[in-house]
Structures are given as C-alpha cells and as structure tokens.
Amino acid sequence: MATSLNLSSIFSSSRLVTTPSSVFPTRQRRRIILVTSSSSGGKPTILVTEKLGQAGIDLLKKYANVDCSYDLSLEELCTKISLCDALIVRSGTKVGRDVFESSRGRLKVVGRAGVGIDNVDLAAATEYGCLVVNAPTANTVAAAEHGIALLTAMARNIAQADASIKAGKWTRNKYVGVSLVGKTLAVLGFGKVGSEVARRARGLGMHVITHDPYAPADRARAIGVELVSFEVAISTADFISLHLPLTAATSKMMNDVTFAMMKKGVRIVNVARGGVIDEEALLRALDSGIVAQAALDVFTVEPPVKDNKLVLHESVTATPHLGASTMEAQEGVAIEVAEAVIGALRGELAATAVNAPMVPLEVLRELKPYVVLAEKLGRLAVQLVTGGSGVNAVKVTYASSRAPDDLDTRLLRAMVIKGLIEPISSVFINLVNSDYIAKQRGVKISEERMVLDGSPENPIEYITVRIANVESRFASALSESGEIKVEGRVKQGVPSLTKVGLFGVDVSLEGSVILCRQVDQPGMIGKVASILGDENVNVSFMSVGRIAPGKQAVMAIGVDEQPSKETLKKIGDIPAIEEFVFLKL
C-alpha cells in the first residue's frame, strides 16, 4: 500500500453550494458544485468500467463495494456515477465534464489504471474537487516491449507474412525485410517508455538519438543516446518511435510538413497516442513512399472505423492498443491504481495524484500542525474583513530558518485558501481545487519566504497572512500599511495566534477567539472573564498585548463555546473596551 498520511481536511469534500459572500467581488459570486462529503453510509462504492487485473479488484473489495460494469454508454455511466465515490477506468472510458456534473458532487476520485490521462477531463475534475490518480509505472516495460515488438515485426513483415502463409501462400520474395543493426532510431519523447525502448534498441545494435526538451542529458548519456533537436531527429532517422504524451504541442506533430522533412523510406512506430500523428497525412506519406512502413498500436479514434485506410494499408502493422496488455502489467496497474484510489478515499494524499501536488510523507508529517495553523489564520483574517474592494490580494509570509528550497509550502497555501474562502462562501476547498477556486474568485495569493537566522529544526517559525485593500471590522487588526494582518506560530505542537495588526497576543487556536481593544488598565481580564463565566462560556486562554503601559491593548480570549449576542454585547459595553470582534475558527 502506498504510504501516505491522513489529512482528511485537505481532501475534505463538499456538496452543491452557493457563494453569497459580500466580501468577495460581486462578479465572482456564482454557483459552484464540488464533491459530496460521503457515500450513503458504510462502505464507499467504486465503479470499474474496464477490465482490471483481479489482484486490484480483490484489494478494492476489502474496502469498498465494487461495481464492475463494462461497456457502459455515456448515458449509463452518467446515471451510475451519481451513486459512486470513485471510478476506475483504462483508456476506453471517456470521463468528460458531463460525468463530473452527473456525479452531483459524490465522485471523489478517478483512478486511471495506466499512464495516459487524456481520456479524463482534468480541468473539470479539478474544478469539481475530484482527485485524479493514475498508475504511471507498472506498464512501462510492457509498452516498451510492445514498441520493440512492433519495430522488429514491421522491419521483417511478420504480420503480413503470417497472414499470407495462413492464406495458403508461400511468398518469400515479397517479404524481404530490412535490418535494424547500424540503423538510426529516433525516439521522440525520452520519458519512462521512450528510455526503455532506447535501451533495448541499443541492445539490438541501433544508433539511437532522441528528442525531448525536458529530458535530463545525463539520463540519455547513461544509455548511450544522443539528445538532438526535433529537426535533426526526424530528418536523420531510419526509424522513428513515438513516446510522447498527447498534448496541445504534440497533437498531429507528425504531419505533411514534418513527413516532408524525413528521410525517404523512414519507418514509424507509434505506441504512444494516435493523435500525435495526422493520420490523413500519414496515409499520403505512405502512398508517396516517404514513409515505407508504419506500425501502429494507437489511433486517433479508438476503436478505428471498420474500413480505416491505415489499418487496411499493406505497409501498416496494426495492433488494437495492446501496449500495456501483458498479464504482468495489468496485475501491476490494477494494484497500483487500487492502492491509490483506496488511499484517496481515506483522505490520504496519493503519490500518483495527477491534479494535486504530490507531497512526500515526511513533509506531510512535519507540516501537519502548520497546515492547521495556515487554515486558521486564513479563517481569522477573512472574518476580520468588513468591506473594501473585496478579498483579492492576499499575501502569505513563511518565516523559516530553512533554505527556501527546503520547505514545500504548497499544502500551506492550499489551507490558507481553504481558510479564507470557506467561512464566507460555503464552498468546500481541498488541495485539488484550492488554486482553481482562488483564481476563479479573483483572489490573488502571493507567497513570500522570510529566511531567519537560527536552527532550522522547526520547518517554520511563523506564518503571516495579510489581506490588502479591505476595511476591517476590527481596526486594530490593520498593519502600518493598512492591511489586515494576523500572524501565528506552532507552540509545542499547538497552532497559536501571536499577532493581530500591530499587537502581540498569545492564544491557542482551538475553539473560537474574541478580540477586544481596550485602554490598558488593571482588572480588564477579570471583568471579561466574569461575564463569560456567568454565561457558562469556557475560557481556554487569555492574553493581552499592549503598545505601552496605560496605552491601548488588544486582549485575545479563546473560548470553547460561542457566546450569545447578549454576552458579547455585555463585553462591548465595558467602558474601557473600544472595539471587539468574535471570530469562529
């Protein structure tokens, strides 16, 4: 089971909600649908829409009700999905926006039992707070082996010769092949599969070059592969093997223009994604002889139409997307995806998350109290806003003795956003959708690192949250530059509020907080405590921060229960109290 830490608030889920807040800019107010909080009680339900290795199914069944329903129409999928907490697919199920919409907020995780997630609408998943996980490694070798199988089969006309002999013919001259040894193979995309193909092709005696702008040169060097430009790769290769993801940049990368740049008689293998090749252009290139042969495992539309001209072309060797289809790979991806989906349903952070930051377990453990602090500071800060131009400029400062690259603040940032937006909108935020929701509402979060001297034993000394361009219902919360400012620390594992505006305070962030500004004078703590005591409100903490003796002071009072309006009024009526505010944590 993949190791991860339960931080359910980070993945806390939600429901159909509206966002009526008055403190966010009006144009940002709109209806948002996010994921629901739980299944219908008891075990979660996981829908599996394509054949998954038995080991994975067995794992899932220990934890959930598993519904294996294959070959669903879109309509059937949309109907079923509203009853499911998770969905597991391979490449054959299109998980578009309509699926997320139809889930009515219940779908919390989509697991892709394989690498490519181009059949999942990631933007929609993120928008709906649905985590997407994949199984990125278990089928790498299978895909690489299939690439090599196609390369060699194509070069020696294996498929065509097999069909011929089965048809009762004994045709030897027609199926004379070409040798691989000494030939140049261009591997486009030097990631997991591409590098394994390159390694194997080197073993076949091929000269291997690769194009991948993001691949580390030392990895290529270690395999004895030369990293070259795209133009050099495609114009010098005898064979080209595609191992790219399908993205806007790679879509139809093989087209009339690029085919024209290739050596006449080039041979092409595609076990990546059909959409990387302009299939009409490939047909033209095959017919004109620029491309001598192609071996295709993947197609723009799968399955291809019955009379697909490429599939029927005699210079094409075709397989029905079998790259990952070995017994071993399918058991591997099934286990990999099942573990990730179960973990995500338990509120754990998955190591194979596609649309959320992957945060290592050690980092999560260390940051846990700071995660709580970050959320509470966000919560406090936003409740101090009373008007102005809306919450649109938030600055978070992390003061730490650690080197800037030794502190991963993505979780903290997500939790500040959660704290800022949830109290005033009913939108539930999690790690998946925090940045999206902030952006959608026009809330610009800037982060700043303050490097302190001293021992880097604690990951963070303090966190400050500032909101600019707003008015506050508690004027003392404003900094010199007029921003709402709250600051906190983790003290002996407990998140604490240590500064409000210019005033130092010290109150643990548990329960709720009353902040009062008063003229500093003896007996104030007693007066407030006795009002709260009379009303049976338990005071957990009190602290006073003052500018100078006898001048103004801010008293922070931690309370376990929410005081009644009358109680709060009685506090406000104490003559020395100039302003006060009750803040829910």
Ligand SMILES: NC(=O)c1ccc[n+]([C@@H]2O[C@H](COP(=O)([O-])OP(=O)(O)OC[C@H]3O[C@@H](n4cnc5c(N)ncnc54)[C@H](O)[C@@H]3O)[C@@H](O)[C@H]2O)c1
């Ligand atoms: N046929 C199958 O059954 C099968 C099985 C596994 C993987 N795949 C597909 O194979 C492809 C590669 O999978 P992987 O696991 O190696 O992925 P990967 O992410 O490990 O590798 C992809 C590589 O492509 C590179 N790349 C991205 N854009 C590029 C560009 N414009 N030009 C050059 N290089 C670029 C990336 O830097 C990366 O190194 C994916 O499309 C995946 O879906 C297919």
Ligand SMILES: O=C(O)[C@H](O)COP(=O)(O)O
């Ligand atoms: O992206 C992948 O992992 C491969 O294309 C395999 O897809 P499949 O799971 O549908 O075989």
